[in-house]
Amino acid sequence: MLIFAGMDKETYEKRKAFAGEKKPSMKRRFAGHDYTRRGIYMVTLTVEGRKNLFGRVYGSSNDPRIELTPLGSAVRDEWWNIPSYHPEVKIFELQMMPDHLHGILFISEPLSCGLSGIIRGFKTGCGRYYRQLIAPQSVATQSQRTMKGSHPQHGLLFEPGFNDLVLRDNDEYQRWKRYLRDNPRRLLMKRERPELLKPFFELKHGSHTYNGIGNRALLSVPCRMAVRISRRITGQQLQVEAARYIDAAHNGAVLISPAISPGEKEVMRQAFNQHLPVVVIVRNGFTPLSKPKGEQFDACADGRLLILSAWEHSNERLPLTASDCQQMNLMALELAGE
Numbered sequence: 457m458l459i460f461a462g463m464d465k466e467t468y469e470k471r472k473a474f475a476g477e478k479k480p481s482m483k484r485r486f487a488g489h490d491y492t493r494r495g496i497y498m499v500t501l502t503v504e505g506r507k508n509l510f511g512r513v514y515g516s517s518n519d520p521r522i523e524l525t526p527l528g529s530a531v532r533d534e535w536w537n538i539p540s541y542h543p544e545v546k547i548f549e550l551q552m553m554p555d556h557l558h559g560i561l562f563i564s565e566p567l568s569c570g571l572s573g574i575i576r577g578f579k580t581g582c583g584r585y586y587r588q589l590i591a592p593q594s595v596a597t598q599s600q601r602t603m604k605g606s607h608p609q610h611g612l613l614f615e616p617g618f619n620d621l622v623l624r625d626n627d628e629y630q631r632w633k634r635y636l637r638d639n640p641r642r643l644l645m646k647r648e649r650p651e652l653l654k655p656f657f658e659l660k661h662g663s664h665t666y667n668g669i670g671n672r673a674l675l676s677v678p679c680r681m682a683v684r685i686s687r688r689i690t691g692q693q694l695q696v697e698a699a700r701y702i703d704a705a706h707n708g709a710v711l712i713s714p715a716i717s718p719g720e721k722e723v724m725r726q727a728f729n730q731h732l733p734v735v736v737i738v739r740n741g742f743t744p745l746s747k748p749k750g751e752q753f754d755a756c757a758d759g760r761l762l763i764l765s766a767w768e769h770s771n772e773r774l775p776l777t778a779s780d781c782q783q784m785n786l787m788a789l790e791l792a793g794e
Contacts, residue, residue, distance in 0.1 A: 486622045491570040496548070496562045496623035498632050499575060502615045508554035509590060509613070513640045517648060520640035528552055530585035534578060535559055542567065542574055551636035553643065558636045560629075571620060579614050586613040631750075642747070645757050652756050655742040659764075662790040667742045670755075670762035674733055675791060679709040682792040684785065685719030698723045705732040712792050713737070714784035716776075733760045735791060737784045739776055741765040764791075 503509050510528030515521040524532065535550050535557070544567045549560035563571065590613075623629055646653045657667045661675060674680075681704055685697055701723050705711050714737040715724045727734050728751075742765065748756045755761035766787060 486620070489622055491572060492563075492568060493566055494563055495571075496560065496629065497571055498558060498560050498621040498623070498636075499571075500556060500558050500619040501575070501579075502556040504612050504615050506555045509586075510552050510554055510557070512554055513643050515644065517641050517644040520644050522552060522554075522640050524552060527585055527589045530589065531557065531582050534581045534585070537581075538574060538578060541577055542569075545574060549633060549636055551639050553639055558639065560632060560636070575618055583613050642753060645753075646747070649757050652759060653747065653753070655744060655746045657742075664766045664787060664790070666764040666766055667768070668762060668764040669742060669746060669748055671733075671759040672762060673759070674710045674735055674762045677708070677710045677733070679704070679707075680735075680792040681705075681709045681711055682785075682788040682794055683711050683713035683715075683720050683723050684788070685717055685723065687717045687719070689719050694719050694722065698726060702726055702730065702732070705730075705734075710735060712788045714739075714781070714788060716781050716784065728755065728761070731755075731758070731760055735762045735764065735788075737787050737791075738763055738765045739767060739774060739780055739784070741767045741769040743769045 509525065510531060511522055511524040513520060513522050532550060532552055536547055538547055538561065539545050544563060544565040546562040546564055547559070548562060549558075551558045561574070563574075567573070569577075621632070623632075652671055653669070655667065655669045656672070659666045659668065659672065681701065683701055685694065689697065697719065701711055705727050710733045711724065711727050712735040713720050713724055715721045724734055724736065746769070747753065748761075748763070752761060752763070756763075764787075766783075
């Protein structure tokens with residue numbers, strides 16, 4: 457268990473006893489949102505035990521393909537059939553994966569059962585297919601396990617609960633669609649490059665222990681530079697400093713920064729856009745199922761990005777304090793060997 461950076465073990469234990477140990481969760485809901493009203497939602501449902509019951513992704517990351525099982529095809533058809541039960545609902549997208557699915561739907565009119573009622577009915581329908589197509593095949597196996605003293609599973613197709621996102625603008629919808637359609641390629645890339653795309657933990661470097669994702673070999677590059685730029689710097693001074701850092705990166709240096717000040721953000725963005733190697737320090741940590749987001753995914757896969765955190769994962773967005781900023785800047789200096 458990672459202790460919050462800057463927090464001794466006694467303080468951490470007191471905090472845990474008061475607030476309880478919060479486990480990472482992919483079953484997030486929008487607190488305070490009225491799910492019975494009109495809205496567009498992206499929903500993620502995961503197979504119980506993350507079993508690959510829906511099919512397989514094959515091919516290469518340049519040509520990803522998915523082949524559905526009979527159960528996967530039945531679940532796909534059930535998703536597209538939701539409007540026959542709820543005419544107020546329009547289905548926009550669906551991406552089937554071996555052990556989960558992502559779908560986008562639109563509640564076009566207020567609906568008393570809300571999003572939860574829609575998903576509950578969908579799960580019920582899928583459960584019928586599961587019992588017809590999969591469950592009978594495992595009856596003998598489950599009986600054997602019971603005779604040996606083990607307990608049979610509860611027989612549900614999906615894990616309890618689900619994750620949803622509420623659409624805020626059209627640009628976000630386009631990002632959702634790209635994310636859904638890119639899922640098979642990303643899965644194949646994770647298989648091809650697990651050392652770059654799977655989270656790691658307990659990485660000891662200097663006086664800190666990190667969790668993260670990306671190319672750990674960047675910490676072994678001989679020339680590493682911590683990007684430190686004051687908020688009080690002028691525009692002309694920033695141009696000079698940015699040119700100095702970018703020139704060093706083109707000559708083999710790895711830039712390291714939490715990118716806190718506007719100037720640091722600008723330098724790190726320039727380096728990232730030019731496909732130069734960077735190490736980014738973040739406040740929130742990772743879980744075993746974490747993955748790089750958006751353009752960071754390809755940067756990690758290419759070996760030019762490493763994301764590190766000395767903190768454990770939190771479901772909530774934690775405010776960045778002055779103490780956090782100071783610690784992260786010191787981490788950048790230490791990682792750079794300065």
